[in-house]
């Protein structure tokens with residue numbers, strides 16, 4: 001019988017989780033869903049010096065928000081007994097040995113290695129002259145004396161091979177009793193019956209150590225799939241804060257939609273292949289199309305503009321009521337007291353242009369606050385006297401027109417003819433006077449949404465400001 005697919009995302013809560021890290025979670029989740037398997041979230045929190053408690057919540061909230069809910073979860077710091085038992089087993093069979101060397105001594109060894117341009121390798125001092133087992137010590141893995149090669153067939157990188165001669169007797173249990181990443185990771189992947197280890201390429205170099213541990217325990221290793229790095233927009237270095245990479249929750253707070261983020265991340269290092277140009281996938285489509293074979297080897301590049309574009313696509317596809325619901329937290333204080341109908345009407349005017357929901361206050365402020373009456377001086381293309389002439393004439397016409405879209409349009413088009421100016425010039429002047437902006441939603445729709453009183457008040461204020 002084929003083993004059940006069990007995968008895990010195993011972040012170390014040492015900082016905020018950004019799109020690059022979350023991409024690993026997504027690929028694991030997609031693979032689990034595709035194979036009717038289990039997706040697990042495992043907090044690898046054994047590095048107590050770098051541990052950031054808020055990161056744990058941030059990681060969980062990011063999963064919840066994106067809908068990548070784990071089927072199972074585990075926390076390594078709650079499993080210390082298990083690592084201890086396993087380490088004792090390897091001490092007994094001679095694979096692990098105690099080491100009492102002080103950080104100062106190790107620093108010196110490192111310094112000497114650096115000076116000789118050699119990779120650092122622990123000199124096994126404590127293997128030949130052991131200390132007192134009751135005194136604080138670490139447990140190191142004894143790499144065999146005869147160098148051999150360690151190979152595996154990676155589901156993404158194909159055949160991989162490393163020499164043990166390059167490896168140091170790495171630490172498995174630290175002086176504080178906590179396991180290192182390498183040790184806890186292997187014990188857990190085995191104990192949790194992980195079938196596929198899908199993780200970022202930066203862990204490739206750790207895999208030989210992991211394979212040595214599997215062999216020392218006599219366990220069968222899982223399938224490894226090392227996913228390509230996500231580079232910053234410069235295409236040079238790993239995506240980081242420096243590139244403006246934000247935490248997943250910052251995207252939530254800016255009004256990005258979970259589906260847009262999922263779609264974007266899915267294409268960071270994976271594509272459907274066979275010349276597919278499909279850009280927008282539903283979750284279900286991603287689950288169906290996803291395969292390990294189509295994870296690419298070459299690095300992915302994070303393109304923030306593509307993410308913003310994609311989010312705009314998703315926003316445009318929302319039903320008005322859905323957009324209204326999602327927008328609720330984003331309105332400015334001035335807008336908060338407006339009726340839901342009014343807000344719905346305004347959203348209808350900006351939905352086409354909206355790229356993320358935090359843009360709402362900026363795109364709609366003029367609906368709630370009168371603009372600077374002097375805006376025409378700043379942005380207007382015409383002479384002030386000409387602008388003034390157009391505004392005065394418009395005020396006269398508007399006073400007589402019913403305040404509905406078609407009548408307003410008809411009256412103002414007729415006015416442009418009568419004054420012998422281009423409609424673009426007339427509408428431009430009116431748009432700036434009414435909104436304070438050069439780019440705004442359709443003029444007549446805006447006038448209707450503002451209502452007659454506000455529109456006329458703004459036109460009068462702008463006229464008086466043009467002296």
Ligand code: GLU
Nearest residue numbers: 010011012044185199203
């Ligand atoms: N805890 C490792 C990290 O920091 C996980 C590596 C793995 O998935 O094996 O991402």
